[in-house]
Amino acid sequence: MPKKAIFEKNNVIVTGGAGFIGSHLCEELLNNSKVICIDNFISGDERNIDHLLQNPDFKFIKYDLAKAINLEKFPELETFKIKFQGIQEIYHLACPTSAKNFNQTKIETLLANSLVTKNVLDLAVKYKSKFLFSSSSVVYGPRDENKYYKEDYLGRVNFLSPRACYDEGKRYSETTVTTYRDVYNLDAKIARIFRTYGPRLKLNDGQMLPDFVDNALDNKDLVIYGDKDFTTSLCYVSDIVNGLIKLMESAETGPINLGSDVEFKLSEVAQKIIDMTESKSKIVFEKPLLFMSPLGLPDITLAKEKLNWFPVVRLEDGITKTIDYLKAAKGLIEVNSKTKK
Secondary structure, three states, rough: OOOOOOOEEEEEEOOOOOOOOHHHHHHHOOEEEEEEEOOOOOOOOOOOOHHHHOOOEEEEEEEEOOOOOOOOHHHHHHOOOOHHHOOEEEOOOOOOOOOOOHHHHHHHHHHHHHHHHHHOOOOOOOOOOOEEEEHHHHHHHHHHOOEOOOOOOOOOOOOOOOHHHHHHHHHHHEEEHHHHHHOOOEEEEEEOOOEEOOOOOOOOOOOHHHHHHHHHHHHOEEEEEEEOOOEEEEEEEEHHHHHHHHHHOOOOOOOEEOOOOOOEEEEHHHHHHHHHHHOOOOOOEEOOOOOOOEEEEOOOHHHHHHHOOOOOHOOOOOOHHHHHHHEEEHHHHHHHHHHHO
């Protein structure tokens, strides 16, 4: 059984906590928990957590989890009394996710899906923590005629493909989590996350939707890496965070799909952004990126039945929040550039 907190709040670890989803998760968890964010900034960004650093219940550790970690040796964590309090929950999100720089981080991705997962699971064993692994829709392989995937679909991943360190890596991590659950009787869970968007998603990284908004605000071309028939599902980040927390709090172990089951044409999403920003931008199509390809869509029946979870943020509302965030960010950039002159 997980070790109960001695003090008022749980100690919770978020690996990859300076990343896109991770930073939003840290922010939400701080409502009720003390949060230890661990990241090495391979694809995360310190700016994602700057607003959390002054919170006494938030501690950040820059660390490469490919090496085993002893939390009790970090003086900044002394106020969390880990030796006595332990760690109640671990959300494991650490893995490079850059679409444009995928080839530059292949070894780090390979390690994230093997050694890092093992080392974080070892922490869960040591502290008898509840553990949640953020897997991905890529475990199902490329989209086929069966567009919607249930959790019992075994998928068809090419384990020798140029992107196998991520796709097959996530499958291997799921195997590692399941094996640790069986051997050490861990309360270990698996969430399979589908395409997610919102504030803090990295710009100029091939993720498309944040670049659509950024370019529309500057009246630049909106680039779709594919053709006019490229479709996808898009789930706003707060819905994903809510799903992760509900899974952690539940008796379910998963795997459970988390994502939107509504299909959108990217060209129509791009046009919607142009209209919402009153932009003069045009839509252009370029060669697909290795890491940005049409994937399957989630069957979220299990999440609805077991977690009472489903996405609630409409695409228009999520895009509006993303537009507002990037407008503010651009305003800050303009102020900073003026002060430097």
